[in-house]
Amino acid sequence: MKNIIVIGSSNTDMVVKTSHLPVGGETVLGGDFFMNAGGKGANQAVAASRYGNRVVFVAKTGDDLFGHQVRESMTQDGIVTDYVFVDKEHPSGVALITVNKEAENCIVVASGANAHLTPADIDTAAEEIRGAHVVLMQLETPISTVTYAAQMAANAGVPVILNPAPAPVEPLSDELLHNLFLITPNKSEASRISGINIKDMESAQRAAKAIYDMGPKNVIVTLGSDGSLVYDGAMFMRVEALKVDAVDTTAAGDTYNGVLASVLAEGRSLIDAVREANVAAAISVTRMGAQPAAPTREEIMQFKRKK
Numbered sequence: 099m100k101n102i103i104v105i106g107s108s109n110t111d112m113v114v115k116t117s118h119l120p121v122g123g124e125t126v127l128g129g130d131f132f133m134n135a136g137g138k139g140a141n142q143a144v145a146a147s148r149y150g151n152r153v154v155f156v157a158k159t160g161d162d163l164f165g166h167q168v169r170e171s172m173t174q175d176g177i178v179t180d181y182v183f184v185d186k187e188h189p190s191g192v193a194l195i196t197v198n199k200e201a202e203n204c205i206v207v208a209s210g211a212n213a214h215l216t217p218a219d220i221d222t223a224a225e226e227i228r229g230a231h232v233v234l235m236q237l238e239t240p241i242s243t244v245t246y247a248a249q250m251a252a253n254a255g256v257p258v259i260l261n262p263a264p265a266p267v268e269p270l271s272d273e274l275l276h277n278l279f280l281i282t283p284n285k286s287e288a289s290r291i292s293g294i295n296i297k298d299m300e301s302a303q304r305a306a307k308a309i310y311d312m313g314p315k316n317v318i319v320t321l322g323s324d325g326s327l328v329y330d331g332a333m334f335m336r337v338e339a340l341k342v343d344a345v346d347t348t349a350a351g352d353t354y355n356g357v358l359a360s361v362l363a364e365g366r367s368l369i370d371a372v373r374e375a376n377v378a379a380a381i382s383v384t385r386m387g388a389q390p391a392a393p394t395r396e397e398i399m400q401f402k403r404k405k
Contacts, residue, residue, distance in 0.1 A: 100231040100363035102146050105156040105247050106139020107212040107238030109191035110164040111388055118198045135171045136193055136388040138236040138263060141349045145356025145378060145392040147177050151363055154178040156223045158211040164190035181223040185211035201344040201383065215239040217246040228254035231363035234355060236261045245274045252277035261355045265290045275313035282355055288319045302327050303334050316368060320351065326372050337372045340380040349388035354379040377401055
């Protein structure tokens, strides 16, 4: 088993599945409600762990029921929770999610304790970070903490993967970008980071190259049904998306990134990792919820055999 450190957010998702997403001022009656563990960091940690490697989750929750449930569910998935810190002053993060019949979603997040994960917390987990095979992060925790952790890992020769979601409001710093082994924006995130509006494969390639020129060693732009565009500085490679009947796209990108990190930690190629991540994401969108939808390694293998 390889060691993967996931640094990021943990939320409790409150989900309503209904006929359509409401517009401003509209009340939509009907629908099914359920609640489960979420947050980009936690989702990615679960996906990476279910692929069969050792995952350490670094995060912060409130001293409340939601926070206690996060640690319990993480432990059940075999994730090391020694560095899931408790904030006694701020509540655990919460996400309100609406999913329509086309599997599109609308999400509002109250960050709570996630916004108070600090560089001092990262110092507490320094030994684990420096001994990892891969460090995976997102942008639902303070950018200063993400930058600090990336520097620590890079100084120790540990590959750093950044999933820049949600899309950054301010430009990512040179300090952060130059410490990345890989950055994995989706189409809208890549457009914002590069300043190039992605509308076809040619513009996606220009955006990927522009981001690569900012410092990361590798770039993957995820393009939904158009698959993934990989750029390593020498050549572009496109990996086709898999066609499935989606019921909920919540956390599909998180599942993708978690499995991607887990495969790369095993020393396999970037293209192998993308192909495996594509399968995991395809399985996840056929199920409701965030973490409940993440497949195990065996489920991924079974899916590939059927194809």
